[in-house]
Amino acid sequence: MSISNLGLSLLVITMNLCIYSIIGSIIGIRLGNSQIKLSAKNAAYCTFFTTLISSMCLIYAFVTNDFSIKYVFMHSNLSMDPAYTWVAMYAGNEGSLLYIALVISLSILLVLLFKPKDMYESEPHLIAIMSGFLLFFIGVMVFFANPFDTFQTNIPSDGRGMNPLLAHPGMFSHPPLLMAGLATISIPFSLITSMILTGTFRxxxxxxxxTTSLIVWSILGVGLLLGSWWAYTILGWGGYWVWDPIENVGLMPWLVMTAFIHSIIVQRRRGMFRVWNVLLIFLAFVLAQFGMFINRGGPVVSVHSFAASTLGYIFLGFMVFSALFCSLIFIANYNKIYSENKIESVISREAAFLINNFFxxxxxxxxxWGLIFPLINEVFYNETVTVGAPYYNAVNGPVILLLLFIMGIGPNLSWKGTSNSNLKTNLLYPSLIAIITFTLFFLSSNKPIMSSLALSSIALVLSTIIFEWFRGSRSLIKNGTHWLxxxxxxxxxxxxKYGGYIVHISILLIALGVVGINFYQVKIDKVVSVGERIEIGNYKIEIAEINENNFNDRREKVATFLILDSNENIVNTLEGNNTFYPTFNMASIRAGILSSPIEDLYIIPSDFIDNDTMKLIISINPLVWWMWVGGPIFILGTLISLWPRNFNKS
Amino acid sequence: MKLFLSIILSFITIGFFIILIISTIDREGSQGRPGLNEVSGTAEVKFEVFNKIYENNIYGNEISYDEYDAIVLDFWASWCPPCIQEAETLAEGYKDWKDKNVKFIGVALWDNENSIKNFIEKYGLQYDVFMDNDGKYAIEYGVKALPEKFFINNKGKIVNKYIGPINEVELKNLIEETIKNNELP
Amino acid sequence: MFKKIKLNLFILVFSFILIGCISDVDENNNRNYDLYSKIMCPVCDGQTIGESQASIANDMKNIVDVYISDGKTDDEILKYFEDRYGTEILSAPPNSGTNTIVWATPLVLISLSFIIFSVWLKKSAKGNS
Structure with a gap:
C-alpha cells in the first residue's frame, strides 16, 4: 500500500469517525443513553490518531521527496533545505487543511481530557459541535482538495519547490501558530455553545x-507577532505590518478575542454581560471562518496568497453556515442566556471593560470595513480602489490610541464604582507622569502630535501598573519582607491580575516599537560599490564584498557589510541577501539587521546593478527591539495568569 | 429599540454576505488580477490619449508617425512567456495589415538589445520595435501586465486596451473596431 | 466633586479623539518614502512601490524622485499616477466622490454608537444608584 493511499484512507476513516461521533452524540442525547454517548466520545478521541497518522504520511512523503504526490511536487524540490521538508506540509492549501484538521482533532482530545468533571452535561453537545467542525475540513480534503492526489503516469523526478518567500526560519513558527490560533477559536466557541444548549451556561x-480562550488568544497573538517579525526581516513586506487583507483577517478574531477575555472576567466576577460574551465568541468564530475564506480563495488581492485555491465558494458557504448556526442558537436560547446588565457606576471597572470592548x-x-469597501465599490460603482496602510493608520491610529489610554485608566477603577479619593490617589502620579512625557516630547521634537500622545499614553499605562505594584507590595515590605x-x-x-498586567506591559512594548518605527525612522537609499563607505546616524558602514552563489533553483547574492566604530575598528559584520528564484520569477530579499534596545540598523540590498555595485536602502529604526521583546513577555504574562491556583497543593 | 437594532444588524449582515458572494462570483468569471499572464479581455484606460513616442527604434531608425488609420501599440518583453506565445500572431498580423494603413509599434520593456534582436529575427517581426528600459513609456500608458496592447485611432484616441496574449481573430476584430471608430466624431 | 472628575475625564477623552483625528498620522521626514507608501505597485499583489522590487515599481520610484526634484507637489504626483492607472494605484482612496464613504462611515458610526453606548451606560448606572 502506497503512502498516498494510506493517507487518504485514513482521512476517509476520520470522516466516518466524525460522522459517527456526531450522530452517536445526538442519538445519545435523545435517548439519554450513556453507552452511546461514550462510544461517540471514543470515536472523537480516535479522530486524533487517524489524522495524526495521515499527517505523518504527508510529512513522510515530503521528507522522502515522493514526487508522485502532486502536493509534494508543487511544494518541494530536491534543492530545498531538507529542514523545510518537515514543514512544507503546510506551505499550500491542501496540506494546510490537513494541518488544521490535525490541530482541531488534537484540541478535541485535549479538551475532552482536561475538561472539569462537572461539565459532563454538555459533553455530548461539545463532541458533536467539535466533530462537526472537524468534519468540514476532512470533508473538504476528501472531496475537493485531496493532499494525497498522485500522478498516475509520468512521475516527475524533481518538484516545483516551495514558494520562495516561505523559505525562512519563521516558517517553523508563524504559519502553524496562526492557523492553530484561528482553528482553535472553535474550542471556546463549542464550549459556550454546548453550555448554552444544555442550559448550564450560568x-x-x-x-x-x-483558560481555553486565553490559550487560543495567546497562540493567535504570538502567531501574529511572529508574522510581523518575519515580515520585518524580509524586505518587500515593508516592515512589520502593512494592513494587508490577510493580515487583517488574522487580526480581527484576535481583537474580538481580546474583548472576550476581558469581558468574561466581568461575567465571572459579577455575572453580567452574559449576552455580550456569547455574541463576542460567536463573532470571533465567524470572523475566523471569514479569515479562512479570504485566505483560501477570497475575492481580495493580498501579498500573502500562499493557500489560495478555487475553493472560495466552499469556505464562503461554511462561513455563512456558521453565521446562521450562531444566529439560530442565539435566538432560540436568548432567554437562557439573558442576564440583568446593570452597571453601578460609570466610573467602575465594569464600565472600563465595556469601553475597552467598545474600542x-x-x-x-x-x-x-476597509477590507470589504473595495468589494462594495466594485459591485456598486464598478470602480476598483485599494484600501491600504495609509487608511488604516489614519482611521485606526486614533482609536488604538484611545484604547491605550483606557488601558491606563481602567486598572485604577474598582468594581462597582470608585470613590473620588481613591481615584485621585491612584491616578495622580500616573497622570502627572503622562502630562510631563507629553510636554517633553511635544516641545522637543517636530514629530506629529500623535507620537507624543502615544508616548504619553504608554507612560500613563506603565506608571499605573508600576504604582499599582508599589501599592500592593508596600504592606509586605513594611512587614520586613525584601522588596524583590x-x-x-x-x-x-x-x-x-498581575499576569494580565504583564501582558499589558508587553502590549506597551509593542506600541513603543510601533511609535519608534512610524515616527522616528530615518531612511536613505544609495547606489554603492564594494569598498565604499556610508555614514548614517552614528554608524559607519563599509561594503566589504558581494558574493554570488548559484543553486539549482535559485541565484543568491550576498552582500557583506562591516560596521566600524570611530576608531575604524570593526564592531560588527552584517549580511544582506537578495535571492532570485527563476521558476517563480520572484526575488526574496533578506535585510541585514544590527539590533539594539535603542535602535536597529537595517540594511537592504534592494537591487544589484552589476558585480560590485548595488542599490542599498538603509534605515535606522528606533525602539523596534522592544516590539520583539514584547513577544516573550506576552507569553510569560499569559502563562502566569493561566497558572492553576492550586498548583502547589497538587 | 432592541428590535430596531437587531433588524438593522441582520440587514447589514445579510448585505455583507451578498457582497461577498457577488464578488466571489465576479472573481471566478473574470481574471482581472494584474500580474497574471492569463489575463485577457479589454479594459478601459483612464489615460486615453495617444502620446507619441519620440525615440529611435532598435536599429537606430526614426519612427514615423504619418497618418495611419490605426496604430497597434504593443508593450512586451523577450523574456515574457505569453509574449512569446503571441509573437507569431503579431508577425502575421503585421503582414496582413501593413497594406491597409495600420501601424504596429512594439515597445520592449526591461530588456536588452541582443535578446530583442534575436527575438525579432526568430519570429520575423518586421515592424518598429524600440526599447523602454526605464519603464517611462509603460508608466505613461499605465501598463499593468505584459503583453499589453493599445489600439489607437487616427484621431489619437485609445479605443481599446488588451491585456494578455492575443489571437488572430481578436486582433482582427479590435483593429477593425478601431478603424470603425475613425468615422465617429 | 464627583461630577467634576467625570467632566474632566470626558473632556480628556474627547480631546484625545479630536486631536487624533486632526493630526496627520503619516507624516514622515522623508517625502520620497512617504509618497512611495501611497502608490501601489501595479503588478504586485497588495504591495506598495516602496515595498516592491519589481522593475515597474523601481521605475515608478524613479519617476517620483524626478518629479519631486522638479518641484511638483504631492497631489500632482499622485494625480499623475491616478490618471494613468486609475484610483486603485493609490494605497488609500482619496477623500472625494463616492470614496468619501470609506472615510466617513467609521467616523460617523463610531461616534454615533459611542453616544448611544454612553447614554445607555449612564442610564444603566443611574437606574442602579
Whole structure:
C-alpha cells in the first residue's frame, strides 16, 4: 500500500469517525443513553490518531521527496533545505487543511481530557459541535482538495519547490501558530455553545472557558507577532505590518478575542454581560471562518496568497453556515442566556471593560470595513480602489490610541464604582507622569502630535501598573519582607491580575516599537560599490564584498557589510541577501539587521546593478527591539495568569 | 429599540454576505488580477490619449508617425512567456495589415538589445520595435501586465486596451473596431 | 466633586479623539518614502512601490524622485499616477466622490454608537444608584 493511499484512507476513516461521533452524540442525547454517548466520545478521541497518522504520511512523503504526490511536487524540490521538508506540509492549501484538521482533532482530545468533571452535561453537545467542525475540513480534503492526489503516469523526478518567500526560519513558527490560533477559536466557541444548549451556561465551566480562550488568544497573538517579525526581516513586506487583507483577517478574531477575555472576567466576577460574551465568541468564530475564506480563495488581492485555491465558494458557504448556526442558537436560547446588565457606576471597572470592548470592536469594524469597501465599490460603482496602510493608520491610529489610554485608566477603577479619593490617589502620579512625557516630547521634537500622545499614553499605562505594584507590595515590605520577594509574592498571590498586567506591559512594548518605527525612522537609499563607505546616524558602514552563489533553483547574492566604530575598528559584520528564484520569477530579499534596545540598523540590498555595485536602502529604526521583546513577555504574562491556583497543593 | 437594532444588524449582515458572494462570483468569471499572464479581455484606460513616442527604434531608425488609420501599440518583453506565445500572431498580423494603413509599434520593456534582436529575427517581426528600459513609456500608458496592447485611432484616441496574449481573430476584430471608430466624431 | 472628575475625564477623552483625528498620522521626514507608501505597485499583489522590487515599481520610484526634484507637489504626483492607472494605484482612496464613504462611515458610526453606548451606560448606572 502506497503512502498516498494510506493517507487518504485514513482521512476517509476520520470522516466516518466524525460522522459517527456526531450522530452517536445526538442519538445519545435523545435517548439519554450513556453507552452511546461514550462510544461517540471514543470515536472523537480516535479522530486524533487517524489524522495524526495521515499527517505523518504527508510529512513522510515530503521528507522522502515522493514526487508522485502532486502536493509534494508543487511544494518541494530536491534543492530545498531538507529542514523545510518537515514543514512544507503546510506551505499550500491542501496540506494546510490537513494541518488544521490535525490541530482541531488534537484540541478535541485535549479538551475532552482536561475538561472539569462537572461539565459532563454538555459533553455530548461539545463532541458533536467539535466533530462537526472537524468534519468540514476532512470533508473538504476528501472531496475537493485531496493532499494525497498522485500522478498516475509520468512521475516527475524533481518538484516545483516551495514558494520562495516561505523559505525562512519563521516558517517553523508563524504559519502553524496562526492557523492553530484561528482553528482553535472553535474550542471556546463549542464550549459556550454546548453550555448554552444544555442550559448550564450560568454556573460552571466559565473558568475552563477562560483558560481555553486565553490559550487560543495567546497562540493567535504570538502567531501574529511572529508574522510581523518575519515580515520585518524580509524586505518587500515593508516592515512589520502593512494592513494587508490577510493580515487583517488574522487580526480581527484576535481583537474580538481580546474583548472576550476581558469581558468574561466581568461575567465571572459579577455575572453580567452574559449576552455580550456569547455574541463576542460567536463573532470571533465567524470572523475566523471569514479569515479562512479570504485566505483560501477570497475575492481580495493580498501579498500573502500562499493557500489560495478555487475553493472560495466552499469556505464562503461554511462561513455563512456558521453565521446562521450562531444566529439560530442565539435566538432560540436568548432567554437562557439573558442576564440583568446593570452597571453601578460609570466610573467602575465594569464600565472600563465595556469601553475597552467598545474600542476593540471599533478597530475590528474599521478593519473589516476597509477590507470589504473595495468589494462594495466594485459591485456598486464598478470602480476598483485599494484600501491600504495609509487608511488604516489614519482611521485606526486614533482609536488604538484611545484604547491605550483606557488601558491606563481602567486598572485604577474598582468594581462597582470608585470613590473620588481613591481615584485621585491612584491616578495622580500616573497622570502627572503622562502630562510631563507629553510636554517633553511635544516641545522637543517636530514629530506629529500623535507620537507624543502615544508616548504619553504608554507612560500613563506603565506608571499605573508600576504604582499599582508599589501599592500592593508596600504592606509586605513594611512587614520586613525584601522588596524583590514582595514583588514575586504579589504576583503569585494574584496571578490572574498581575499576569494580565504583564501582558499589558508587553502590549506597551509593542506600541513603543510601533511609535519608534512610524515616527522616528530615518531612511536613505544609495547606489554603492564594494569598498565604499556610508555614514548614517552614528554608524559607519563599509561594503566589504558581494558574493554570488548559484543553486539549482535559485541565484543568491550576498552582500557583506562591516560596521566600524570611530576608531575604524570593526564592531560588527552584517549580511544582506537578495535571492532570485527563476521558476517563480520572484526575488526574496533578506535585510541585514544590527539590533539594539535603542535602535536597529537595517540594511537592504534592494537591487544589484552589476558585480560590485548595488542599490542599498538603509534605515535606522528606533525602539523596534522592544516590539520583539514584547513577544516573550506576552507569553510569560499569559502563562502566569493561566497558572492553576492550586498548583502547589497538587 | 432592541428590535430596531437587531433588524438593522441582520440587514447589514445579510448585505455583507451578498457582497461577498457577488464578488466571489465576479472573481471566478473574470481574471482581472494584474500580474497574471492569463489575463485577457479589454479594459478601459483612464489615460486615453495617444502620446507619441519620440525615440529611435532598435536599429537606430526614426519612427514615423504619418497618418495611419490605426496604430497597434504593443508593450512586451523577450523574456515574457505569453509574449512569446503571441509573437507569431503579431508577425502575421503585421503582414496582413501593413497594406491597409495600420501601424504596429512594439515597445520592449526591461530588456536588452541582443535578446530583442534575436527575438525579432526568430519570429520575423518586421515592424518598429524600440526599447523602454526605464519603464517611462509603460508608466505613461499605465501598463499593468505584459503583453499589453493599445489600439489607437487616427484621431489619437485609445479605443481599446488588451491585456494578455492575443489571437488572430481578436486582433482582427479590435483593429477593425478601431478603424470603425475613425468615422465617429 | 464627583461630577467634576467625570467632566474632566470626558473632556480628556474627547480631546484625545479630536486631536487624533486632526493630526496627520503619516507624516514622515522623508517625502520620497512617504509618497512611495501611497502608490501601489501595479503588478504586485497588495504591495506598495516602496515595498516592491519589481522593475515597474523601481521605475515608478524613479519617476517620483524626478518629479519631486522638479518641484511638483504631492497631489500632482499622485494625480499623475491616478490618471494613468486609475484610483486603485493609490494605497488609500482619496477623500472625494463616492470614496468619501470609506472615510466617513467609521467616523460617523463610531461616534454615533459611542453616544448611544454612553447614554445607555449612564442610564444603566443611574437606574442602579
Amino acid at each position: 454556573n460552571n465551566g466559565l473558568d475552563f472557558v477562560r 476593540l470592536l471599533a478597530i475590528t469594524f474599521v478593519t473589516l 520577594y514582595a514583588f514575586f509574592k504579589l504576583i503569585s498571590n494574584n496571578r490572574k
